[in-house]
Amino acid sequence: MLEAIIHGKPHIHAELRKVPTPQPGDDEVLIKVVATDSNPKDWKAAMGSSVMSTTPPPMNQGDDISGTLVSIGRSVNLPFPIGSRVAAFHRMLTPHGSYAEYAIAPASTTFLIPDNISFEQAAALPLSGMTAALALYRHLDLPKPEPWPQNSGTDKPGVLIYGGASAVGAYALQFVKLSGLSPIITVVGKGGDFVRSLQVTDSNHIIDYRNENVTERVNQILGGKKLKYAFDAISHNNTWEKILEAMRGSDGKYAEGAKLNMVDPPPGDFLANWPKDVEFSRTYVSSAYGEAHKFRDAEEAKGDGEFATEMYRAWTTYLADGRLKPHPIEVQPNGLAEVGQGIQALYDGKVSAKKLVYRIADTPELEKFQD
Numbered sequence: 001m002l003e004a005i006i007h008g009k010p011h012i013h014a015e016l017r018k019v020p021t022p023q024p025g026d027d028e029v030l031i032k033v034v035a036t037d038s039n040p041k042d043w044k045a046a047m048g049s050s051v052m053s054t055t056p057p058p059m060n061q062g063d064d065i066s067g068t069l070v071s072i073g074r075s076v077n078l079p080f081p082i083g084s085r086v087a088a089f090h091r092m093l094t095p096h097g098s099y100a101e102y103a104i105a106p107a108s109t110t111f112l113i114p115d116n117i118s119f120e121q122a123a124a125l126p127l128s129g130m131t132a133a134l135a136l137y138r139h140l141d142l143p144k145p146e147p148w149p150q151n152s153g154t155d156k157p158g159v160l161i162y163g164g165a166s167a168v169g170a171y172a173l174q175f176v177k178l179s180g181l182s183p184i185i186t187v188v189g190k191g192g193d194f195v196r197s198l199q200v201t202d203s204n205h206i207i208d209y210r211n212e213n214v215t216e217r218v219n220q221i222l223g224g225k226k227l228k229y230a231f232d233a234i235s236h237n238n239t240w241e242k243i244l245e246a247m248r249g250s251d252g253k254y255a256e257g258a259k260l261n262m263v264d265p266p267p268g269d270f271l272a273n274w275p276k277d278v279e280f281s282r283t284y285v286s287s288a289y290g291e292a293h294k295f296r297d298a299e300e301a302k303g304d305g306e307f308a309t310e311m312y313r314a315w316t317t318y319l320a321d322g323r324l325k326p327h328p329i330e331v332q333p334n335g336l337a338e339v340g341q342g343i344q345a346l347y348d349g350k351v352s353a354k355k356l357v358y359r360i361a362d363t364p365e366l367e368k369f370q371d
Helices: 040-047 126-139 167-178 192-198 214-222 239-247 285-289 298-320 335-347
Strands: 002-007 013-018 028-037 064-072 085-089 102-106 110-112 159-162 184-188 206-208 229-232 258-262 278-282 329-331 355-359
Touching: 002 040, 002 335, 013 335, 028 085, 040 335, 064 102, 064 126, 085 102, 085 126, 110 298, 126 167, 126 229, 126 258, 126 285, 126 298, 159 167, 159 239, 167 184, 167 192, 184 192, 184 214, 192 206, 206 214, 214 239, 229 239, 239 258, 285 298, 335 355
Parallel strands: 159 184, 159 229, 184 206, 229 258, 258 278, 329 355
Antiparallel strands: 002 013, 028 064, 028 102, 028 355, 064 085, 085 110
């Protein structure tokens, strides 16, 4: 079968090669990939960044799988049969990713694609969507949407999403609307029109950081109240400093129980100057597998994994009834032959308010990689 290996040096590029078809482990599934996409993690892993303790060797970095369920491990018990249309989150930085004709995923991160969603649309969801969900519901501990039990109280707090036009940020905006939180405030750049099209927040609550003072606008929207919850879906160019400023009240203090979650903290000991009254947390989406990491202990990660399985399965319903919309996509020509260029475009900052998607069948000379 065909597989694409991503190299970060001397420049970002993909190497297409012929490899054997993998087989699922006991708790895994094998999926015939129809479509996949690229994530910023792909270039971060290939080139090395603060996300990675070490730079992994060139590998198949694809993590968003969309296709047909082919086989399952002997310990797997899924609520849908072989042959189903499924999407899944591949186990990051392990072999057999989605830049291939066949990919492996944990059964726990595999979910059914409803009939009204295409394979290409579904490919834009697993990693980015779960990053947003873990940040909001497991780290910030905001009220969960149905089918989780609803809070008996009336506390439905407001939240700030920095980077609402990014895939992670846009999914976060949709989730907080599902949870009935208010007000929903987001900070964007050139993606403002896209965020308005989501219809998840008052247009007056969309702040363009390029020509507006974020702190002044947040204070105006909240009418003098302090911002308690914030999610930094960008975590670049010191965005967290701008958020902390917006969270601090005119008295120089933060709301009791204030929390800020980030997707990718800066290198170095930035926490040395972190305000003691704001709880810091970092979302690393690998805890969706229930695995502990630097920012999540074993008990926390176990809870994340259980939550992720429930949330992935809930997405089937959310997508079917329109409560959750996939991020806009742009299908790239020539399938996996375009992956290197796509990842380079992400690195160069040329991709906004969309996900770059690749159909395996569009890869030129696909037959030469097959037995």
